[in-house]
Amino acid sequence: MSNLTTTANLPLNDKSSNRLRWAQSRTYAQALIIVLWCLAPFYWMVATAFRPTSATFETTLWPTQPTWDNFVTAFSTERGNHFGQALFNSVFVGVVVTVIALLVGVFAAYALARLNFRFKFMVLGIILGASMFPGVALITPLFELFTNLGWIGQYQALIIPNISFVLPLTVYTLVSFFREMPWELEEAARMDGCTQGQAFRKVIMPLAAPAVFTTAILAFIASWNEFLIASQLSDQNTQTVTVAIASFSGALPQQEPYTAVMAAGTIVTVPLVIMVLVFQRKIVAGLTAGGVK
Structure with missing residues (x-):
């Protein structure tokens, strides 16, 4: 059977x-x-x-005659391109924006998630609403304001607007994590004699490290990719890579340097791709932290 x-x-x-x-x-x-x-x-x-300029529109999957000349051209200043300076500007602005956004965003997210005070949900709604405001509507007011302050072409004209765009993302990402963190951990630290600040620094922050790390990467990428504000409020000395690539000029007045632009785009994109691949586990851990508490 x-x-x-x-x-x-x-x-x-x-x-x-x-x-x-x-x-x-x-x-x-x-x-x-x-x-x-x-x-x-x-x-x-x-x-x-990697294609020669003469083979810009070649349709083969890989260049028949690979060359490094386009990368040299991207960094060359003979045609008025300032790609090297623009790389430094983007890194500097991105790092400063990320650090400030994290310093403010961590405390703001903790307060919105863990503390009870009046108008808390209104504050969170205003922060989220600010992230939905179209950046193009701010160009003219910012340009007039920074012109009166004499800031056009200076780093603060790029950093301050970027912070206003990146900070809502930072707060929103961290609030969702702090809300899911068990209250018992903080209460146990308080019972052991820690003040609220000590419990935050010694207990909450180590547990929030994956989320903070993920938020830092997202904030840096958002600042790195910003184009609209930088195109209007920067000059030749402070322009970022997104603006510098769009301003590339060819060997002839009417020539579009497609291969040089692609080389510069590769230089700008590859480090971000490598960074995401290297830290993908931390990014995934940060994005999913708190989701299955």
Whole structure:
């Protein structure tokens, strides 16, 4: 009897395993299509960066005559390009914006998530509303304000608006984490004699490190990619890489330096891709922290 039962179950098990394999294969195929779709523009940018200027519109998957000349041209100042200075400007502005946004955002997020005070939800709503405000509507007021202050072409004209754009992202990301953190940890520290500040510094912050690290990366990338404000409030000495790449000039007056632009785009994009790949575990841990408490 048992042999008959086992034999009867074999086709069913085979069907189940076949369905499982088919489902897994379909999932992998869909993921592969999405990855190829997303990476195709990036790959074409890198391939074009290595093409000679005469073969800009070559349709081969990889240049037939690869060259490094475009990367040299990107850093050359003979045509009025200041890509090297722009790289420094972007790193400087991004680091300053990220540090200030974290210093303010950590305390603001903790207060909104853990403390009870009047108009708390109104404050959170205002912060989230500020992130939805279109940046293009702020260009004219900011330009007039910074012109009167004499800040046009200075770093503070780029840092202050960037902070206002990055800070809501910082607060929103950290609030969701602090809300899910167990209150018992903080209460246990207070019972052991810690003040609220000591409990925050010695207990809360070490546990919040993955979320803070993730928020720092997201804030830096947001500041690094900003173009609209930098294009209007910077000059030749303070322009960021996004503005510098858009201002590239060719060897001839009407020539578009496509290959040099692709080389500069590769230089700007590759470090971010490497950073995300290296710290992907911390990023995932930070984004999912608190979600399954």
